[in-house]
Amino acid sequence: MEGGLRRPIRHTIDWQNSDYYNEELFEKELRRVADACHGCRRCVSLCNSFPTLFDLIDESETFEVDGVNYNQFEKVVDHCYLCDLCFLTKCPYVPPHDWEIDFPHLMLRAKVIRFKKNKTSMRDKVLTSTDLVGKLVSNKILSPIINYLNSHKLFRYFLSFIMSIHIKAKLPKYTNLTAKSEAKNLEYNSSSVNKVAIFTTCYHNYNEPKIINDLSSVLKHNNITVRIIKNEVCCGMPKLELGDLISVQNAMKINATILNRYVIDGYKIIAPVPSCVLMYKQELPLLFPDNIILKKISENIYDPFEYLFMLHKQGELKTDFKNYLGSILYQVACHQRVQNIGLLTKKILELVPKTDVKTIERCSGHDGTYGVKKETHEIAVKIAKPIVSELQKQSYPIFTSDCSLAGNHISNLSDSKVDATHPITLIKNAYGIKNSEYK
Numbered sequence: 001m002e003g004g005l006r007r008p009i010r011h012t013i014d015w016q017n018s019d020y021y022n023e024e025l026f027e028k029e030l031r032r033v034a035d036a037c038h039g040c041r042r043c044v045s046l047c048n049s050f051p052t053l054f055d056l057i058d059e060s061e062t063f064e065v066d067g068v069n070y071n072q073f074e075k076v077v078d079h080c081y082l083c084d085l086c087f088l089t090k091c092p093y094v095p096p097h098d099w100e101i102d103f104p105h106l107m108l109r110a111k112v113i114r115f116k117k118n119k120t121s122m123r124d125k126v127l128t129s130t131d132l133v134g135k136l137v138s139n140k141i142l143s144p145i146i147n148y149l150n151s152h153k154l155f156r157y158f159l160s161f162i163m164s165i166h167i168k169a170k171l172p173k174y175t176n177l178t179a180k181s182e183a184k185n186l187e188y189n190s191s192s193v194n195k196v197a198i199f200t201t202c203y204h205n206y207n208e209p210k211i212i213n214d215l216s217s218v219l220k221h222n223n224i225t226v227r228i229i230k231n232e233v234c235c236g237m238p239k240l241e242l243g244d245l246i247s248v249q250n251a252m253k254i255n256a257t258i259l260n261r262y263v264i265d266g267y268k269i270i271a272p273v274p275s276c277v278l279m280y281k282q283e284l285p286l287l288f289p290d291n292i293i294l295k296k297i298s299e300n301i302y303d304p305f306e307y308l309f310m311l312h313k314q315g316e317l318k319t320d321f322k323n324y325l326g327s328i329l330y331q332v333a334c335h336q337r338v339q340n341i342g343l344l345t346k347k348i349l350e351l352v353p354k355t356d357v358k359t360i361e362r363c364s365g366h367d368g369t370y371g372v373k374k375e376t377h378e379i380a381v382k383i384a385k386p387i388v389s390e391l392q393k394q395s396y397p398i399f400t401s402d403c404s405l406a407g408n409h410i411s412n413l414s415d416s417k418v419d420a421t422h423p424i425t426l427i428k429n430a431y432g433i434k435n436s437e438y439k
């Protein structure tokens with residue numbers, strides 16, 4: 001952490017106040033922050049937002065922020081995918097510092113204003129409707145057709161032309177055997193006091209349900225009651241990144257009622273995508289600070305390895321590993337890093353004998369949508385380069401990331417032929433658990 005010495009404070013997001021949408025006030029704040037960043041430049045290597053900002057300033061007539069036209073800042077906003085790294089790992093000027101710099105939430109405000117002005121593209125609205133697309137496609141008829149088309153060059157030219165999806169971006173596969181449709185096989189009753197309700201996440205429910213199966217298997221192995229949450233909707237992170245706060249609010253209302261029932265019944269909630277956990281731990285409570293139910297949910301939602309580590313500390317995690325894992329390259333996903341929980345995935349993986357985990361704390365650049373858009377895919381490839389180089393240089397037999405999208409993005413770019421394996425699958429393999437409803 002390069003930031004200030006005092007623990008950062010995050011102010012609530014005042015999006016229900018009309019001043020939040022006042023562009024004069026926003027521009028004033030934007031220029032104030034841009035000026036601080038111009039003098040500091042610590043974040044230049046984090047993403048493409050900062051180099052874009054600095055280029056705008058350096059190429060302006062005055063070489064200062066006042067030489068940049070307000071509309072030109074749009075480009076800076078386009079390159080921010082709210083990874084939060086600048087706020088939580090770099091900036092010494094975040095609150096409680098007097099300058100009160102919160103660059104990600106400034107970018108969020110810009111996105112919200114843009115969305116309100118109806119300037120958001122149809123492509124971006126579709127890409128962030130993960131639940132809607134998943135529900136439409138994840139059936140016996142459409143999923144094989146879409147999977148075939150998405151890997152077909154001609155169709156990808158067509159998709160690039162009509163939707164501006166980059167032709168080289170690997171798109172996730174859909175399945176009709178979603179985690180929720182297989183819930184009966186994944187749930188488990190135990191007499192133990194430990195109970196977990198799995199928030200399957202859009203990605204793992206519709207695209208990679210095997211990870212939910214593996215998570216469930218690891219929990220069952222530790223004699224934990226498992227439930228699959230079935231009627232919830234997307235956590236809202238994709239819509240947050242779009243600036244569509246009304247959709248975020250609608251999803252929050254549906255989910256709060258459902259998740260709260262599990263919390264009341266003594267369940268801990270686990271989501272195997274760091275962004276979804278971060279949404280409940282940080283973003284939703286900042287957007288709806290008076291919502292007591294949300295606060296209770298945020299105190300009871302866990303990253304899978306945060307939960308396993310908690311069990312370990314209580315002496316309740318089984319360590320009867322039958323297989324060793326060997327040498328692993330582990331990419332720490334940004335949205336897990338900014339949860340400030342520490343390297344708990346590494347700690348749990350290293351409980352397995354003869355296992356050595358090398359961490360790499362670099363952004364993958366994927367962000368769910370940034371890595372597939374025509375105009376940003378190449379930049380996402382560039383951002384992932386240091387991780388890809390490390391993977392290729394050292395020939396690690398195993399590569400892992402808590403974020404499957406990030407992991408797949410990196411392994412797709414690598415010549416090493418090492419597929420990304422989710423760390424929960426590695427733990428399942430180490431236990432020697434054979435059952436797998438999913439291929």
Ligand code: SF4
Nearest residue numbers: 047080081083084086
């Ligand atoms: S939140 Fe992430 S993507 Fe946005 S400006 Fe900060 S480091 Fe860049």
Ligand code: SF4
Nearest residue numbers: 037040041042043091
């Ligand atoms: S966000 Fe903070 S650390 Fe980053 S460039 Fe701006 S002032 Fe510097």
